[in-house]
Amino acid sequence: MSKALIPTYDICSLAMGKPASEDLLVARFSDYLEAHKDIRFPHRHSFYHLAFFTAGSGAHTIDFERFQVAPGQLYFMVPGQVHSWFFTGKIEGYVMNVSASFFNAFLQDDNYVERFPFFSGVSAEGVVQLPRENIPAISELFESMLTEIQNPQGYGLDMLRLLTLELFIKVSRATNPASGKQELPHNYLLLRNFRKLVEQHYMQLRLPKDYAALLYVTPNYLNSFCRHMLGKSAGEIIRDRVLLEAKRLLTNADMSIASIAWQLNFADNSYFTKFFKKYTGQTPEEFRKHLA
Known part of the structure; x- marks a missing residue:
């Protein structure tokens, strides 16, 4: 690589x-x-x-x-x-x-x-x-x-x-015939705003309640809304964005695992490795080797 x-x-x-x-x-x-x-x-x-x-x-x-x-x-x-x-x-x-x-x-x-x-x-x-x-x-x-x-x-x-x-x-x-219909503006607006907030803040804000507060809805409503629209909870969407950025950073062989953990705001390298393996089935090192 x-x-x-x-x-x-x-x-x-x-x-x-x-x-x-x-x-x-x-x-x-x-x-x-x-x-x-x-x-x-x-x-x-x-x-x-x-x-x-x-x-x-x-x-x-x-x-x-x-x-x-x-x-x-x-x-x-x-x-x-x-x-x-x-x-x-x-x-x-x-x-x-x-x-x-x-x-x-x-x-x-x-x-x-x-x-x-x-x-x-x-x-x-x-x-x-x-x-x-x-x-x-x-x-x-x-x-x-x-x-x-x-x-x-x-x-x-x-x-x-x-x-x-x-x-x-x-x-x-x-x-996607349903998209753009005038009778569905609220759902698509809320979903778009949630995704934009996740994109802006996923390194600092990891809990659905943080985004619910920014969107002026309750955490339960945000979770049920995300499950209805995407089949995933709000927490899963936030987690998936963190994992995606971790994978992108791992493609840079010059960055150490510790540096990536720090950039993604994990407490330490060990916590990041456990998080990554739990949701991908691979350690960061194993994922990086498969990219070679």
Whole structure:
């Protein structure tokens, strides 16, 4: 395993022989793979990343969870997630890299994109399978984006924003019809706010009651709500976020187990090791060896 940190790419660093854009890259999958043969290894992005498979096989891993490739599959990633891929045969489809700020000049709500369930930052929720009848429409949207990029006209960026939002909405409608309905705003707002708070505070706040207080609900309500929405208690969601960060840090061979325990706010190395093994079935050292 490399002794360096997992590399983090920005959009410009993945430009494909064209004028680099800081906000958007759209490409056919085969062209993208040919231009960036080295990024099959674990890496992160500083942007939202979307891949759409129309042909091919193999697997891709997002935050240490492995998924088999299938035609009609899309995977959505938020900034900071770790992923890699292991493809067999010729892969076809499309890739999109889009910055978090791409829509800011276009939408009043800076957090609009986070409303889509596939941008939750949870690996399994970011991998969706399109019904066969929806595949042509999504492919057509990607082709329209490529045409717009290759033959720029007036209001080009705004057209690309419209096409991108149309893609997100059509995928969401096809795979999760209940999302976005006006009669369900409270549940999705509470879930989104809880997940954002966990993302901000998981290193310091480990108890559901801490988050319940920030959300102005009772701990019992928060736990029952999480079980209803996600099939997990609030405590499990907090714990899973701590474990994910531990796994990400363990990919850096230069960090000692003690340093990782300290960074994650554990009392000592022994407590961290017991916690990690209890919920993963491996010690941190064993997990790190399997990454090599």
